[in-house]
Amino acid sequence: MMMKRTTTLAIPSRRVALVAALAAVCCLPDVVGAVEIDTGNPDISMRWDNTVQYNLGIRAGNCDANICGNGQGAGDPTASASDRKFGKAGDVVTNRISDLSEMDFIYKDHWGFRVSGDAWYDQAYHNASAAPDPFFQSRGLSQLPNNQYTNYIKRWNEGPSGQLLDAFAFGRVHVENVPVDIKVGQHNIYWGESIFSTVGGVADGQGPIDVRSALSAPGTEAKALFLPTDQVSFSAALTDRVTLAGEYYLGWKPSMLPDGGTYFGPADFFSLGGGTLLPFIGPGVTFNGEQRPKNEMGDWGIALKLRPEWLDGSAGFYFRDYTSKFPNLVMNSPTSAVLDYTAPRTQMIGFSLSKSIAGVSVGTDITYRRNAALSTFSFAPVFTDTGLGDWHPQGDVVTAVVNGIAYFGKTPLFDSATLTAEVNYSNLLKVTHDPYHLFLGLPQNCGAGTSSPGNALDHGCPTKQEYALDVQFMPIWYSVFDGVDLKMPLFVGIGLHGNSPVPFGDNQGQGSYSIGLTADIRQKYTVSLAYNGFIARHSNDAAGALSNSNSSLGKYWDRNWVSLVLQTTF
Structure with missing residues (x-):
């Protein structure tokens, strides 16, 4: 459910937005954390958080002539x-002020509800005109109607607007003396040990x-990128070392993808809202x-977590039956073209392990996916009305994630530090359904019939095996100034070999990095400055009119770009 866009709210100018953000971060009362609401009833606890954030983003370099043209060529x-x-x-690519508001109501520690939502306005998009492509403009054509943003694009990129996030009730019941915690409503459950990999x-x-947040903040942990969905979930502590959990989905939502015509637009026509x-x-x-699934409810999963004394850690066993939240372009x-989400459900058997080894916190996920949706974004769009029935390519896939977090004490270079590294791997065991023969002889046939077949890897063509690496190192200095701690998050993530056979996985030579500095001021305010960049394997055809990228998206x-973020919670 989304909040209705108001028509009476005045749109602030760039100066007003900046002044408001600075005032929010620098001039708030001297309070920390949530506002506790005194109800006069000791059995009731109420809390209200508001996290106000201002984000200024500035482009670091000029647009590549192979994409934007150079006055002689048309570009891409x-x-x-x-x-x-x-x-x-x-x-200025973003000039955004936002507020994340969260309210919790708890009765006798185990009953209550949680509601959260965010609101935003980005002055950088106050001009709803897109930058027209010269090739199409000279022919009176455009990919956005009259070179103007659609209402959907304006709603999600400019605002003022907002959305409801968490909206669920929770409670505890006892079944044969076993405590069972239940949640009903819009919320998120995250299983497994993956830190950076979302797929x-x-x-x-x-x-x-x-995906918008993932692109704008390299190194964001995967669990922070998952959005809530309507569902019923439970967690039952069978013993102090055995937990049974499950979930059943009451609705479906697609992943949030960037819109065409915006800074992170993957293609100029691309938008979940359509109309381009x-x-x-x-x-x-x-x-x-979007072309939504045939059945938007019915995804489910079951998990068993064990913490045996001999393991000195935890192991998890999972079964899930779920619908992909990523589309095929068809x-x-x-x-007419659509983002197709009608692929059949995937069945997953999974295992996770978490324990400390030689002082390093180690986690791993291993999954076997039956009839998993396979990545098709690198192929030319295909027609679905040729009498082939269900055209979606599917296959049996094994994936694995292994990560570790190491902690370092004081050295001459820093007061403390953390090093987080994760390797993810995927293997297409076999193709089980492929009526268009898209995966025949991969990757050699990928790009055949295009203007520049080139190296198959330059087109993002799926391969049988793929593995990638993500690394984050963050040194910390305490009390650099009075009440000020400094952190320097350094992140790089890159595909090392092959291209993911599953949608939106890692591709060889493709990745991102970030170099930042964050000041934690009196444990109330944070100021973060970062340089964010992309690593890309790409090429251009002989005419310079079309660029090819090994990215799974754009x-x-x-x-x-360079980002400055000011944030506080009250």
């Missing part, structure tokens, strides 16, 4: 409008992913956004 007609929106070094672990498809055009396919061809008629190799 599929991506130039997104890249040209803020095309010069120094352009490599047990939690794959356990909720929609906020694909003139590079033909005149009058429309893009109609032509569902000669004049062409981001020139969109490095």
Whole structure:
């Protein structure tokens, strides 16, 4: 459920937004954390948090001429409008103020409800005009209607707007003296031990992913990117060392993907809300956004967590039956394209392990996925009305995630530090359903028939095996100034070999990195400055009119940027 967009709220200017943000961060009363609401009843606890954040983002370099054109060539007609929106070094790509509001009501420690939501306004998108692609503009064509953002794009990128996040009730019952905690409503459950990978672990498809946040903040932990969904979940402590948990989904939501014409737009026509055009396919061809699953409820899962004394850790066993939250891009008629979410459900058997080894906190997820949806974003869109029935390619896939967190004490270089590393791996065991033969002879046939087949890996073509690495190192200095601690999060994530056979996995030579510095001021305010960049394996055809990227989503190799974030909670 989403909050209705108000029409009476005045849209602040850039100066007003900046002043409001600075006032929120620097001039709040001297309070820490949540506001405790005194109800006069000792059995009732109420708390209200508000996290106010201001984010200023500035582009670090000019738009690549292979995408935006150089006055002589046309550039890339599929991506130039997104890249040209803020095309010069120094352009403000985000000027956003937001508030995350959270309320908890707890009765006798075990009953209550939680409601949370966020609201935002981004002044950088106050101009709803897209940057037209010169190739299409010279022919009176555009990918966004009249080169204007749709209402959907304005709602999610400019605002003022908001959304409801958590909205659930919880309680505890006893079954034969076994305490069972139950949640009903819109919430998120995250199983497994994966830290950075959103698709490599047990939690794959356990909720929609906020891909926009993942792109704008490299190194964000996976569990922070999962969005809540309507469901019923439970956790039963059978003994002090055995826990049984389960969930059943009452609804479905797609992953939140960036919109075309915005700074992180993967393609100019791309938007879950649809209402855009694909003139590079033909005149009058429309893009109609999401095509939802045939059955939006019924995903379910069961988990058994064991903490035997001899293990000195925990092991988990899982079974899940779930619908993909990532789409396939298809032509569902000669004049219409959609983001198709109608692939059949995947069945997963999973195992997780968490324990300390030689002072390092080690975690691992291993999954076997039967009839998993396979990645098709690298292929040309295919027609679904050819009489082949269910066209979605599926296969049996094994994935594995192994990670470790090491802690360091004081050294001459820092007061303390953490090192987090994770390797994820996937293996396509066999293709079980592929009526269009998209996966025949991969990766050699990928790109065949395009303007520049080139190296198959440059097109994001899936391969049988893939593995990738994510590393984050964060040194900390305490009391650098009075009441000020400093952190320096350093992150890099990159595909090392092959391209993921599952949607939105890692691809060889593709990744991101971030170099930051965060000040924690009196444990109430944080100021973060970071340089965020993209690593990309890419190429261009001989005419310079189309760029190819090994990314599973977009062409981001020139969109490095600097972010300044001011935040406080009250």
